[in-house]
Amino acid sequence: MSIAMPVPDAETLAKRERIARALRAIVPGEGVIDAPEALRPWESDGLTAYRQPPMLVVLPETTAQVSAVLKWCHAEGVKVVPRGAGTSLSGGALPLADAVLLGLGKFKRVLEVDYEDRVAVVQPGVTNLAITQAVEGRGFYYAPDPSSQIACTIGGNVAENSGGVHCLKYGLTTNNVLGVEIVMMDGEIVRLGGRHLDPCGLDLLGVVVGSEGLLGVVTEVTVRILPKPETARAVLVGFPDAEQAGACVAQVIAEGIIPAGMEMMDRPAIHAAEAFVQVGYPLDVGALLIVEVDGPAAECDFLIGEIARIAGANGAVTSRVSENEAERMAFWAGRKAAFPAVGRISPDYLCMDGTIPRRRLPDVLRRMEELSAEYGLRVANVFHAGDGNLHPLILYDANVPGELDKAEAFGADILRLCVSVGGVLTGEHGVGIEKRDLMPEMFSEADLKQQQRVKCAFDPELLLNPGKVFPVLHRCAELGRMHVHHGALPHPELPRF
């Protein structure tokens, strides 16, 4: 637990009962939770190494209630942490001891589907998969498919700009959202974007998507829905090592093929997955690729042939093409179960999320092996190969004193490695608290200050989800000044974590 959160404000804690009363007046009935034992289930999100029960939980049901809650908290200087389904892997929804946790779980309705214009208007608590389920009867789907799609909500997807295995071809959340209604910290309700493309003015929607709950609370989302591809086929290819698999990926793309999904697993990940789900993965290979293509049957057949040819030219030792839907699903079952499979062979694991230029994959994997030996911790790799998004899983045992710290240090070294080869700290999981203190590895102080100034334009009192994303909390007044000297930190009194 090396990441510190802001020190709770004693004044706020002292007025907890008054806050509960005021929020009950806005959200009556069961909508406010303040009994200590009832707060336990809310103490964590998907980054379970970090736990902190919230001061209290409020579960509004209408935009008007969200607005009234935020307006009241704003007037009283009370911090607010928004939460969707709580599946964030970076601690984006981690509660604070002195903050109200604002859950959007009751916003569960699909409000409208317009098949002619191919858009759906949904509330933020609708799960990612439920959007697809609402429209698949008419042959449509919602393209971004994060692996938590059964549970994660579209509101959380907007906050995190979630991806998924198909995002190389179909884009991230930001490429599939047309509009949002958000409530800002002062209670003002604003609609950004809408049902038409490219509205006039600055693309505020574009900066709200992926803002990790720091700019506003999403209360409605308009998404693009796409016609479901006629068919999909996958090919499972084994290589002696990751270098050859990487060369195969590069050649597939160089030949003009953008597969719907292209996933790589290394030997430890293959073995863990096969032991868990027994789908027939080859165990004598160093790297496994799953390449999926979708579209008209004629296209899939053609591309599968091309990919098999390219794989062969790059030293593939095994190759299997899915002949039916059940087989295709089986290929994916192992990959999709990779995290729980690793959970079975290790008491605990940390899932990292860096992106690298693909050409650097062999170097990065080699260096990761060295780090693994240095730290004495095993690592298994699953990898969105098409876009260079790595998910190293660091295996550790939280019951061994100091091992979590060691795993976190190993993870931080991996992310530094990603940045040093021209990549980034997070490809799809978000910064949250997990990568907060690594932000200066990728951004200069000037870069971070400009991002924080945008935060100030939305939430000048810094009450919305504080302690996330930014390693140093600058007051907005200080950021607003025109001339800031570089060099030594000018404000030693500011909280830094």
Place this chain on the structure above:
Amino acid sequence: MLEPRDAAELAEIVADAAARGRKLELRGGGTKADFGAPREAVVVSLAGLTGVVDYDPAELVLTVRAGTPLAEVQALVAAEGQMLAFEPWGEPGATIGGTIAAGVAGSRRVTAGSARDHLLGLMAVSGRGEVFVAGAKVVKNVTGYDLPKLMAGSWGRIGAMADLTVKVLPVPREVVTLAARGLSPEAAHAAMACALGSNAEVSAAAALSDGTVLLRVAGFAPSVAARCAALPGLLAGHCGLARLEDAAPLWQQAMTGEGLKGAVRWDVHLPPRAAPALIAALPAGAEWAMDWGGGRVWVCCDAEDDAVRQLAAGLGGEARLVAAPEAMRERVPAFHLRAKGVAALEARVRRSFDPAGVFVTGRFPEDADADAVLA
């Protein structure tokens, strides 16, 4: 005109203007200088910042200096069998930076996204005269706020891009246009909606006022053949379809609105289902072309009032004034005005980059109005 040679000189120019309370107009190739209200401001030309910084086709990423001519960038990636998938277009001399700052996208936008969707990262100079970077040089990244989204389509209102990184994608091996003739705007829209909603993966759909509907089918040969064979059946209830050779001039018309007559030109973005109603209500003599399945309608006429804008607003859309006599541009803002709360938020965001209003030149009069309210 000021002509910085690199980001450091650019930063000095902007910092100096901010300190002295002067205004600067950022310019790429100057091909869109007539967009917005007439104004007088010192021009900073970014056309001197040229050249490729990094291009590895297999990574699907290209980093170039912002003043590099768009045509050069397109030729560079075309030589590797790649393209800018948002189909940017412009007059000769247009730069990649100016094209992205203007949010330009072509017919493919309806399926492939706009400039905003393909700008991955940048190095820029804010109105404070500070160099900052945002985004990254990889295709998948969620580290920090997505400031490149704000920069795409910002028209020089928050900062000057020096370098930018865009996503590139393979050029389809084969492109076929299927066309229908003699359709009313209603029938044209219905046919396009049906095609774009089908799994025949139509990558662009446009309609012209002579009743022609264009559907683009692109990809690998066997796939294109299969989809071209399927589409006539899928659209049987709407229209007949025939393969059209030499379709480029027609696509060009739909994509750019060129060839439409009238001194006043509007670029209307609206929910596609509202396009036929817009067309039906246009002033007498107005000419039009639909792109993006009806989501974009170019309108040309001679009337120097904002009837088209009112019409668009009433249908849930909005209208940009892209060309007009100077007197009209003096009177009618280029941008559709945003709702009050959005305008105030936008002004605060703009000022977070440009607190001194260096880039508030009068080109977009609503910016000065919003600043007055904030002050």
